Amino acid sequence: MHTVVMLYPGHSAEDEFRALEDRVPGASLPVVHTWEGGTAHDVPALLALGSRQQLASPAARARALAPDAVMWACTSGSFVYGWEGCHEQAGWVREAAGAPASSTSLAFAAAVHHLGLRRASVAATYPGDVAAHFVDLLERDGITVTALSSYDVPSGEDAGALGPDWVRRVAGAADLAGAECLLVPDTALHTIEVLPELEAAAGVPVLTANQVTAWHGLALAGHPARAPGLGALFA
Known part of the structure; x- marks a missing residue:
């Protein structure tokens, strides 16, 4: 173990x-x-x-x-x-x-590199000024962020109350042009149960926080x- x-x-x-x-x-x-x-x-x-x-x-x-x-x-x-x-x-x-x-x-940066990828789209719960720090970190690690969607969810508690339909909608609305994967940060989001369908719909690897x-x-x-x-x- x-x-x-x-x-x-x-x-x-x-x-x-x-x-x-x-x-x-x-x-x-x-x-x-x-x-x-x-x-x-x-x-x-x-x-x-x-x-x-x-x-x-x-x-x-x-x-x-x-x-x-x-x-x-x-x-x-x-x-x-x-x-x-x-x-x-x-x-x-x-x-x-x-x-x-x-x-x-x-872990997000390590996962992208593990998969041999370099270009990622990000769909973030956070306000734009907060999400920009995530973009900066990824780009400092050699990952190009091709698009960023921010959803202004005010807190982790609010994110935790969002259901799988919200996650599906956000992933489905992501701009994947030029992206090799989709990143969905925030460990307050429930994503594990819908991972297979998110990847099937996106056609690229989907990486979520937990x-x-x-x-x-x-x-x-x-x-x-x-x-x-x-x-x-x-x-």
Whole structure:
């Protein structure tokens, strides 16, 4: 069994990690909550959410679970720190947890490169000024963002209340001209159940936040990260 602890802010779609455990043989994905308040999609709030002060204690609690890897399971609370800051943040978590560590933002970039792709369309829950930080991080990592759709969802709690029909509509409306894949960030979104149909409709790999977080954490832990029904990334 490979254990990847998910450091998760608030309460929105953490149940997806249990669903992923059920689908991926040999994977244990326990959740440690980092924050019990709201998770507003604005830059100052997100910087606080992903700060060293905020993550140190939960990461230390994760150490008690003897993890093979630890993931900061938050896209916006990592990409707001920028490419260099995102790597520093992963270092804070690694130091406190005593295990290899990364974040959802870095997982998105790793997943695109793993699939041998370079051009991505992004469909983001966040307001445009927040989503722009994600674009900057991807482009700093050598990934060209061909299009960005922003949906002004005000918080993680609001994102968590959106159903699969919303995810289908957003993915279906994405501008895929020139794109090799579609990225749907926000670990507050429920996407795992609809991944196969999203990919079938898009005709390109679809990468979603909890999917890439689990995949990257498992890869760091030495797990093969293969399972049916979880898209091209787990194939």
